[in-house]
Amino acid sequence: MSEPTTSSAGTSVRRKEDARLLTGNGRYVSDLTLPRMRHVAFLRSPLGHARIREVDTSRARAMPGVDAVVTAATPGFAGVALRAQSALPSYVETDQPVLAGEKARFSGEAVAAVVARDRYVAEDALELIDVEYDELPVTVCAWAPPQHPVHPQAPDNVLLERTFTAGDVDAAFDRADVVVERDLTTNRHGGNPIECRAGVARWEAADRRLTFWSGTQVPHIVRTVLAELLDLPESNVRVIAPDVGGGFGVKAVVYPEDLALCLLARQLPGVAVKWVEDRAEHLLAATHARDHRYRLRAGFTADGRLLALDADVTCNVGAYSVYPWTAGIEPLMAGGLLTGPYRLDDYRATVRGVATNTAPSGPYRGVARPASVFAMETIMDTAARRLGISTVDIRDRNLIRPEDVPYRMPSKLVDDSGQYGQCLARALELFGLDEFRAEQQRRRVARQPPIGMGVACYNELTGLGRAASAGPRMPFRTGHDACTVRVNPDGRVVVFSGVTSQGQGLETTVAQIVADGLGVGYDDVEVRFGDTTESLWGFGAFSSRQAVIGGGAANLAATAVKDKVLELAAGLLEAEPSDLALHDGEVSVAGQREPRLSLAEIARVAYLETHRLPDGIDPGLDATRFYDPIRGAFAAGAQVATVEIDRSTGQLRILAWVCVEDAGNVIHPKIVEGQIAGAIAQGIGGALYEHLVYDDAGNLSTGTLLDYLMPTSAEVPDLVIDHICEPAANPLGVRGVGEGGTLAPNAVLAGAVADALGIEIDDLPVTPAAVWKGLT
Amino acid sequence: MKVGMTVNGVGEQVDVEPRRTLADALREDLALTGTHLGCEHGVCGACTVLVDGQPVRACLMFAVQAEGASVVTVEGLAGVDGTLHPLQRAFSEHHGLQCGFCTSGMLMSALHLLRTEPNPGRERVREELAGNLCRCTGYAGIIDAVVAAAAELGTTLREP
Amino acid sequence: MKPGRFEYLRAAGVAEAVRALVEAGGDGKLLAGGQSLVPLLSMRLSRPAVVVDINRIPDLAGIDGTDGTAPSVLRVGAMTRHAALVEQRSHPLLAEAARWIGHAAIRSRGTLGGSLAHADPAAELPAVAVATGAVAHVTGPDGERTVAADGLFDGPLMTALQEYEVLTAVDLPVPSRWGFAELARRHGDFALVLAVVAEVDGRWRIAVGGVAGTPQRLACAEALLNGDGATPAEVAEAAATEVRPGSDVHAPARYRQAITGELVRRALARADAEVMS
Ligand SMILES: Cc1cc2nc3c(=O)[nH]c(=O)nc-3n(C[C@H](O)[C@H](O)[C@H](O)COP(=O)(O)OP(=O)(O)OC[C@H]3O[C@@H](n4cnc5c(N)ncnc54)[C@H](O)[C@@H]3O)c2cc1C
């Protein structure tokens, strides 16, 4: 394979991670074996809501092979809790205990933990723990009257409520020619990475050091909270996220189990305690998402201009406010981005997060927007039908245009993209709108299975800087990351980046950025991340921030090192730095073809032959830079698809799918397309198959993968993916692409069914049974 | 119980409880952690290995049942000198993996498919790989990779 | 998700398996393909003290009546894997039904006997057994007996097999005409509803899966079909009115009922049932 050596950005170089992952040599937390390793299993509440009268662990403790059994009453565990904070006025702060103590608030909440010789024995011991519960009334639906408060601090179960307002909504409705209303719900589902959560904790008592290997997306956040709750200096806590088998937001949360492992490690000095979550636990107790209700009223002019939007949004946040994102993560995102890529002055949205006896809701790829985009696009489709204009035209009339940018959305976020119309136009061109309409008509006449077209436009807020990440008013801002670029004495480059990777290929992308920024070959750059002791700082992976923020920091650090290399070389060559260039690891003088110095020679001077250092230049060749884009980069996107429906069974087949996104400059085309394709597949899963269902008693009815259905290769169609490239105002001109793909499928598929059959989809997922019901 | 089996061509012995799954024996007793566990109830396919040439969920078979069997795991795909198997190469070239967690199972299922059906079309690949969940890729890269590997392997087979 | 402790016995013959079950005194479980049992063990929903592995019993796997002549009844050993059912040519309905089971790695292990003994109401093979009037051969402490498929299934995951009995083989009549239709949420999933129609000894039988605790014969629809002049649509409608399915997370009862009619219609179409013209 011939690989480009310089200027690798824009080419799909071989991924650095592939060689080990393809040969079974990945280093996932679940693969880790350490001396004196013990295994942890959690006893989980079988009840949705119950007072815990007594936990008797004596039989379990006595079992051979068992090292420890702990409960909320165990010294060291009592009183330790995660407390997600926000300064929003209406926010009710609540605790999430490490182990449920006084009561269990959802089915699956950990009540006790066993440490044993192996996982088999640990699970044996779970069967010997006796818990006495007093059942309490259960609330699973966030818009049903609460049965019994989940937390005493919030008698109505509302953990947060906020109203977004802009302009004068009532006056705008008075001007409207038509008003449409919809009442919509979206289905609870979750990330379900193929590798579940996993952690290994070890406490070295002699030097009071804790090491925590964790499949987390956010190692530095984990370190900070562990240090705080375990009362340790941050430097004594090392969090390592090695290869991680998918994250999607589920692993961007700090969980009680994480804390429990570290507390257990403290009780068993020198012993490495390991927990690998199994799928049943994952479905029960890892964060869920997207259990929302949208009540919308929108006013339009006769020619389809959106004048007013009034929304009431309820998000089921589950039993706890997740750390650190709080119960506000979904409602605030829904309210802030509901209006999407549309121009609107008059807006009112009340959003609330309501606690229930279900697993906590947390970030899942797209955070709330797959639901809010569904709501907004459904309103657009409804208005189009009412006004007798096409679903494409109504969007065209309302999209934020290039000339509107920077556009201040009604929620005050500033959209810097404006490429929505371009994305939509390109998508329709690839889709073949006229051919579709002709075929649709032909089938109608021929009485063949109907087809329908769905379309959705969306804006993905990526790479949120400190101003844009201020929304949830957490006690910190996630706008920045650090990156260190170091040239070793042999001229090879090591990068310590604050990003983390759960499959996004960041090892590759960051290497490309540094190779280009510095002027060295891609193969000469090694990227290390995920270890809080190695990299200075990074918030990790979420909100499609990695390319923008992590990439920005890598570019700045690489450029800084390059400046020093050229300065040093200038001294050695008695030239001006501005006359020198570094390419492919060689310094050359402007106008001369032959390189004059290799980076290896320069590095040797910087570290070893310091007697040759030019005056005024310090030894060493490295730089650390932070980057914070302050705002963020909006990425425009549009998706269009065709579905065919079997009238007799309601079964739906996807015939075509087109997605066009503005990713700005594309660093690694295959990685970017892979992100988009994976996101769309997850979106399709959420729209058609995936549904976490609780019965009224608070039991999860979909507790295995036989009932929780993720799409397979047979369900995900071939996708047509294209880009338009409008560089963003950041060092690399990139826009994030991690989440956008998930935003449209709900809307696209519901819209396509509506188009095919003339029925309205109010509730997700769009199952064959639901379509069939709409037909009868 | 003592169990003898051949793993990737090498004779191995493990001493396990009867309840230990083949997956756990491979991962923990033989330190072959390339075989992954994603559900432990047969659905995700991450643990797929070949036992006597047949694709098997290693989470649904006990190690004691593999007595005398020949097991091939992902670690057995590349050559001893590290040369990647054409399927592995195709996965890399076509971006058939992201986090890599489903990859071992995908490779083993694909290997079996290409051995039984040397020239499956795209639709057949889609159908046959439906027993392996991938949460990252949306499958496009995986299907591209298997189709490409089929073409390459087909050509090698035809060569004298 | 790890199984509890059990003792493991690799039976060398059916008699030894039966003896082991008897000795376990009701606390033993046969292990065939393991594709249903092992998940239950791992979730600790099943806690046998003894697991009796019947995978290495000679002669339990295999298909008789595949000697080139077209047999009217195919005898299939209990340990015959789904993959082998797909491969064989003597019983096209059986092959078609087995193709719908799960995925390659499930079919390579799962067995006909295991599927019938497990008795999942939405499984393909039990419905085929009922639709074709299959007969199961069973060996227990008191010797051998046969159980007709119509009497084999008692309810979800419940059969007429006694505690210590081993299903050894199944006689599956080869229908002269047949149709199979299934609807599942995803490729390879257990059926929401499936329908099998089979003409055996000149009479049509219909069995549907996923609509009751067991595969259900549809007496009225069969009567219409075996009578004169009913159209496929009438048969299908009769089928839909004859079932009383329940609801679950995948589909409400009314939907299952409605698509029962549709699937019977499709199965009949596949059966090319010209008798009804
Ligand atoms: C992911 C997945 C998808 C699947 N999809 C489908 C599907 O679509 N359709 C479908 O029908 N099945 C499906 N199955 C189940 C599969 O077909 C099983 O193989 C079958 O249900 C049980 O057969 P087994 O040989 O694996 O039996 P085992 O799991 O070994 O045993 C099942 C039960 O039967 C008993 N038993 C087994 N053999 C005998 C015997 N000879 N005599 C008496 N008792 C016996 C066992 O003791 C046990 O109680 C799926 C399984 C998985 C894991």
Ligand code: FES
């Ligand atoms: S781990 Fe075996 S199939 Fe999922």
Ligand code: FES
């Ligand atoms: S690559 Fe991550 S699950 Fe497939």
